[in-house]
Amino acid sequence: MLCDICGKSNATVHLTEIVDDQMTELHLCDECARQKSAAMEQQFGLSDLLAGMVQGGKTEKAGEAVKVKCPNCGLTYADFRKIGRLGCSDCYTAFKKYLAPLLKRIHGSSQHFGKSPARVTRVIRKKVDLQELRMKLARAIEMEAFEEAAKLRDQIRDSEKKQQEKE
Numbered sequence: 001m002l003c004d005i006c007g008k009s010n011a012t013v014h015l016t017e018i019v020d021d022q023m024t025e026l027h028l029c030d031e032c033a034r035q036k037s038a039a040m041e042q043q044f045g046l047s048d049l050l051a052g053m054v055q056g057g058k059t060e061k062a063g064e065a066v067k068v069k070c071p072n073c074g075l076t077y078a079d080f081r082k083i084g085r086l087g088c089s090d091c092y093t094a095f096k097k098y099l100a101p102l103l104k105r106i107h108g109s110s111q112h113f114g115k116s117p118a119r120v121t122r123v124i125r126k127k128v129d130l131q132e133l134r135m136k137l138a139r140a141i142e143m144e145a146f147e148e149a150a151k152l153r154d155q156i157r158d159s160e161k162k163q164q165e166k167e
Contacts (some may be wrong), residue, residue, distance in 0.1 A: 001027050002027075003027065003028050003032050004027050004028060004032075005024050005026075005028060005032040005035075005036075006029060006030075006031070006032055008029070009029030009030070009031065009032075010029060011027035011028055011029055012028075012029060012030055012033075013027075013028045013029070013030065013081060014026070014028075015027075015028060015033070015036070016028050027073035068094060068095060068097075068098070069094065070087055070088065070090050070091045070094040070095070071090065071108055071109035072087075072088050072089075072090035072091075072094075072095065073087035073088040073090065073091065074087070075087035075088075075091055077095050080095065126159070126163065129159070130156065130159050130160070130163075133152055133155055133156050133159065136152050137149055137153060137156065138151040140152055
């Protein structure tokens, strides 16, 4: 199948566009796909998508995040929002307050687990469950729900005891 745009090269990318409830299929070669991608990025950039997702589309208090700057690479949070990419690994720390809600919305969690063997995954899952119990305990204490806090405390103790027995 030839590319729908240039008509010369073989189509290797198949794109489905839906605009105003009209579906269009495009079959593109690598070069035309790159050009189409660049055009779409300019029209609706990744930074626009990320900015719309931060805190449910709400923007930060005026000027608050703009002042935040990475001490290592010098990237400002405003620059990150424009280009949609961080400058270095230290940016994660510098912009943590603003990235955490964004990552949670995108991935469903602000903690990365990745893939690992099933046996290891069970161990990690138990640790995460224990962390979640501790967070619930802190919230219960804060809300003065002491009966719930006592139940959570007991669950935490049981879980920790089981882990120690296995080790």
